[in-house]
Amino acid sequence: MQTIEELRRQIDGINHELLALLSKRAEIVAQIGRIKSLEGKSQSHYDPVREEQQLRDLEARNPGPFSNAVIKKIFTEIFRASLDLEESNDKKQLLV
Amino acid sequence: MQTIEELRRQIDGINHELLALLSKRAEIVAQIGRIKSLEGKSQSHYDPVREEQQLRDLEARNPGPFSNAVIKKIFTEIFRASLDLEESNDKKQLLV
Numbered sequence: 664m665q666t667i668e669e670l671r672r673q674i675d676g677i678n679h680e681l682l683a684l685l686s687k688r689a690e691i692v693a694q695i696g697r698i699k700s701l702e703g704k705s706q707s708h709y710d711p712v713r714e715e716q717q718l719r720d721l722e723a724r725n726p727g728p729f730s731n732a733v734i735k736k737i738f739t740e741i742f743r744a745s746l747d748l749e750e751s752n753d754k755k756q757l758l759v
Numbered sequence: 760m761q762t763i764e765e766l767r768r769q770i771d772g773i774n775h776e777l778l779a780l781l782s783k784r785a786e787i788v789a790q791i792g793r794i795k796s797l798e799g800k801s802q803s804h805y806d807p808v809r810e811e812q813q814l815r816d817l818e819a820r821n822p823g824p825f826s827n828a829v830i831k832k833i834f835t836e837i838f839r840a841s842l843d844l845e846e847s848n849d850k851k852q853l854l855v
Contacts, residue, residue, distance in 0.1 A: 667794055682821065683822075685825065685830070686824065688773045694766055698766075713767070729844065734778065744825060
């Protein structure tokens with residue numbers, strides 16, 4: 664049996680992978696925001712249809728042990744964070 | 760330049776990786792919970808010192824673009840979800 668210390672080291676490793684993926688995801692979301700701005704269709708970055716599509720996809724693939732409700736809650740937090748970042752990027756561009 | 764569709768496919772791929780890592784992380788947290796129960800030291804699974812240690816580690820490694828405050832918010836949501844899962848596991852054991 665593994666010790667608590669070994670398991671915690673595994674969790675730290677997963678945390679680092681999650682952080683790297685979240686950061687990469689945020690960069691891609693920023694790229695999409697820039698394309699939308701160039702195409703002049705970025706009144707708002709909030710896209711409920713696209714969010715719903717991602718949530719349905721994740722719920723269909725969810726292996727557990729987290730319930731779909733919990734997965735939805737975590738990803739909704741990620742969507743909100745990405746949206747806030749996009750909106751602060753817009754404000755920076757307006758100030759230039 | 761990549762199209763929005765291509766970038767969205769990349770985001771879908773990252774979502775799947777995040778889901779797999781979150782699920783793996785939840786399994787490891789459950790293993791730690793079982794060890795603590797066996798050792799008779801699981802009055803509560805909430806461990807603020809260990810959570811703080813994880814947050815400090817993540818903040819030190821955060822490459823951006825998310826601020827440390829946002830990373831803390833997302834991971835705190837993950838910690839809460841893991842804790843809820845542990846506590847519901849405890850209740851199931853009590854009912855057996």
